[in-house]
Every structure is written in C-alpha cells, then in structure tokens.
Amino acid sequence: MDETTNQSTNQSTNQSANQAITPKKILCIEDEFFISELYERALKKAGHRVITALNGQDGLELAQTNNYDLVLLDLMVPGITGMEILRILKDPAKSPNFNSKIVITTNLDQTDAIREELEKQADGYIIKAGITPKELTSFVNQL
Numbered sequence: 001m002d003e004t005t006n007q008s009t010n011q012s013t014n015q016s017a018n019q020a021i022t023p024k025k026i027l028c029i030e031d032e033f034f035i036s037e038l039y040e041r042a043l044k045k046a047g048h049r050v051i052t053a054l055n056g057q058d059g060l061e062l063a064q065t066n067n068y069d070l071v072l073l074d075l076m077v078p079g080i081t082g083m084e085i086l087r088i089l090k091d092p093a094k095s096p097n098f099n100s101k102i103v104i105t106t107n108l109d110q111t112d113a114i115r116e117e118l119e120k121q122a123d124g125y126i127i128k129a130g131i132t133p134k135e136l137t138s139f140v141n142q143l
Contacts, residue, residue, distance in 0.1 A: 021141050023047045024069035029059030029085065030105065031077045035128060039072065042133030043140060056080035063089055068100040070143060073122075075106040082106070083114070090121045101143055 030036040031054050040050045053059035056079040063071055075082035089095045103124035
C-alpha cells in the first residue's frame with residue numbers, strides 16, 4: 001500500500017469514527033478562562049456544541065432555561081457555588097424541566113460527605129488536573 005492510499009484509509013477511518021459519535025449540546029460552567037477555552041476547543045473539535053458560563057449565576061440560568069445533553073460543572077465558581085447549582089438543578093421543584101447529565105469538574109480534594117453527595121447527585125466526576133482534552137472528549141463521547 002503506498003503512502004497516499006494509507007493516508008486516505010486513515011482519513012476515512014477517522015471520519016467514520018467521528019460520524020459514529022452523536023454530537024452533544026454541552027454547557028460548561030467554568031470560571032477559569034484558560035480551562036473553559038481548553039474544554040470548548042477540544043469538545044467543538046469533536047463535533048459538540050459548547051456554551052460557556054464564567055460564573056455560577058449565569059450557568060444556573062442557562063441550565064434552567066435551555067436543554068443540554070450535558071453540563072460540565074466546576075464546584076468553585078463565583079456567585080453561586082457548583083454544589084448549590086447541583087442541588088438546585090436536581091430539585092424538581094426548583095428546576096422542573098431540567099434533565100441533563102451533570103459531570104462535576106474540580107481540582108479540590110473533597111471531604112467524604114461532599115464526595116458522597118456528589119456521587120449521589122452527579123452523573124460523573126472529573127479531576128481537572130488529571131484529565132487531558134483528549135481524555136475529556138473521550139469521556140464525554142461515552143456518556
């Protein structure tokens with residue numbers, strides 16, 4: 001097989017793999033601009049639609065008024081904390097139309113009680129320092 005044929009085969013394989021992934025509409029609630037840009041670029045490159053909120057209040061409002069397949073929620077955002085947002089979004093009385101998956105993103109080491117609550121209410125948990133953009137994309141694609 002010559003190099004041109006090999007490149008063509010690899011491109012076809014990559015296109016097929018990307019076509020098999022269903023694009024998701026994702027809300028990223030993240031106050032660290034560099035991290036939000038990193039996530040947004042990686043996820044958009046994978047074919048997903050990404051909206052970013054840089055504070056808790058804007059993120060909560062977007063989550064309650066729009067439909068997303070996934071919410072990436074940082075625990076430490078200004079205005080209203082990620083834990084408060086999680087509780088509000090998971091409360092049917094406060095967020096009756098919310099049905100998105102929520103994945104918590106943090107660099108903080110959580111107490112056992114907080115970790116337990118997160119595991120009960122969230123659909124996933126990511127340590128930001130321990131995940132590359134490629135791993136994030138792979139994780140999101142599997143949800």
